[in-house]
Amino acid sequence: MSHPFESYRAEFPVLGEQLYLNHAGVAPTSLRAASAVKGWMDDLVHHGILHERGWEAHSEHVRGLAARIIGASPEEVAFVRNTSHGLGLVAEGLDWKPGDEVAVATSLEYPSNVYPWLHLKDRGVEVREIATPNGGVTPEAVAAVLTPRTKLVAVSSVQFATGHRTDLDALGVLCERAGVLLCVDGIQSVGCIPVDVKKSRIHFLSADSHKWMLGISGIGFLYVAKDVLPRVRPALVGWRSTTDAWNFNRSHFELRPDAAKFEEGSAAYPGIYAMGAALELLLEVGTDAIGARIGELLARLDSGLRDLGCEVGPSPEDRAGILTFLPPGASVRALSAFLSERKVAHSVRRGRIRLSPHFYNTHAEMDRLVELVRAYRPG
Incomplete structure (x- = not known):
């Protein structure tokens, strides 16, 4: 990988506390x-x-x-x-x-x-x-x-x-x-x-x-x-x-x-x-590199959430930094509360859960989000 994206994680101490997937809402800022x-x-x-x-x-x-x-x-x-x-x-x-x-x-x-x-x-x-x-x-x-x-x-x-x-x-x-x-x-x-x-x-x-x-x-x-x-x-x-x-x-x-x-x-x-x-x-870091990295992370989220039966959007050709989804058979509000309790920063917009990672997020963090959705049991 030509860009050591993860070396920038130290600039964002919040990542030690939260799985931060809400850059389309309010992002954390850096130490610099x-x-x-x-x-x-x-x-x-x-x-x-x-x-x-x-x-x-x-x-x-x-x-x-x-x-x-x-x-x-x-x-x-x-x-x-x-x-x-x-x-x-x-x-x-x-x-x-x-x-x-x-x-x-x-x-x-x-x-x-x-x-x-x-x-x-x-x-x-x-x-x-x-x-x-x-x-x-x-x-x-x-x-x-x-x-x-x-x-x-x-x-x-x-x-x-x-x-x-x-x-x-x-x-x-x-x-x-x-x-x-x-x-x-x-x-x-x-x-x-x-x-x-x-x-x-x-x-x-x-x-x-x-x-x-x-x-x-x-x-x-x-x-x-x-x-x-x-x-x-x-x-x-x-x-x-x-x-x-x-x-x-x-x-x-x-x-x-x-x-x-x-x-x-x-x-x-x-x-x-x-x-x-x-x-x-x-x-x-470079805007081209950032855009490509975020695209990779969203593709990983997309694949994992679809495997769970979630309805995911928008389609890859219409996508920038945001992925939204509906969980199968679960209340969006209840799942959102479950994620918040586990310190996942995200948003709910117009009845769908909205995820928005940045370049310093990792593939492992995307997998963790998918695993949390998998682990959720309504009621």
């Missing part, structure tokens, strides 16, 4: 991320703002890491509080006109990728429902709802409840041909599988770091393609949104031309330092 935050805190404690320029320089380094992991340029990346914050900036900032339409699968998507679009109703924007009979958004289903009034398609790269992976390359081609903007909730893919916003022709992507990126909550990033940046008006502005931000002796209101215009005030340094360490770890 904690160390990065502590280093910044110690600096502030002992030196005040003496090294503020260093914090700023490091923040720009982290912006570059965020850009690199999705194939963007740093000028196209803004720090945001979370995925909802980024999607909201897009929804509130675009130049909507009464009669414009947004296509979104409101029955399937996580609320973060539904509510910002429904909130536009009072501006005359209509939400058109994308059909999802198989638990995912397909290019064909999107094509079926596009009209001359469609301005934007909003979709998750991977559906949080079903685990269905969206074919973003095909959807990007479709949207480009139709002259429609493509906005992606990327939280279930960035850090899990390779993401290339240029190859997929994505205009907007928002993701925060507390899931597959192995960072912490409260910090993430928003990608806005350079050619559409001028079309998005910042919903909030402050001193930092402007071209002469650090000159406090005059008022010079000229918005920055890059994505940093969406950062209105003081930086969330602890979060940025944590996310930076997390991104460095992921890039060190």
Whole structure:
């Protein structure tokens, strides 16, 4: 094996306590991320703002890491509080006109990728429902709802409840041909599988770091393609949104031309330092290698659970980092409680048990999960 994945387990002490299969929910963070935050805190404690320029320089380094992991340029990346914050900036900032339409699968998507679009109703924007009979958004289903009034398609790269992976390359081609903007909730893919916003022709992507990126909550990033940046008006502005931000002796209101215009005030340094360490770890291992490793682990889970008679999804060709299953003849709620008692971190989503391992999980851990399901006896 070219990548010693298991050598990274020491970075995640939680693995000594739990069988951690909930990276699609909230992931544990690493010792190096904690160390990065502590280093910044110690600096502030002992030196005040003496090294503020260093914090700023490091923040720009982290912006570059965020850009690199999705194939963007740093000028196209803004720090945001979370995925909802980024999607909201897009929804509130675009130049909507009464009669414009947004296509979104409101029955399937996580609320973060539904509510910002429904909130536009009072501006005359209509939400058109994308059909999802198989638990995912397909290019064909999107094509079926596009009209001359469609301005934007909003979709998750991977559906949080079903685990269905969206074919973003095909959807990007479709949207480009139709002259429609493509906005992606990327939280279930960035850090899990390779993401290339240029190859997929994505205009907007928002993701925060507390899931597959192995960072912490409260910090993430928003990608806005350079050619559409001028079309998005910042919903909030402050001193930092402007071209002469650090000159406090005059008022010079000229918005920055890059994505940093969406950062209105003081930086969330602890979060940025944590996310930076997390991104460095992921890039060190390699996104291709991570995606392949997670795929191996899911295939092992899939095989073992099917052998027990479980109904498992999604199918391998539609899969990213999530596997869901229904146990034969057992209550999902009761089995979930049984797993929780045995310190298996997992989720239940829309009536199915959801498992989401990361690259440092082992084949033995997948087998242990299968054995626990086998051992469960209802009642």
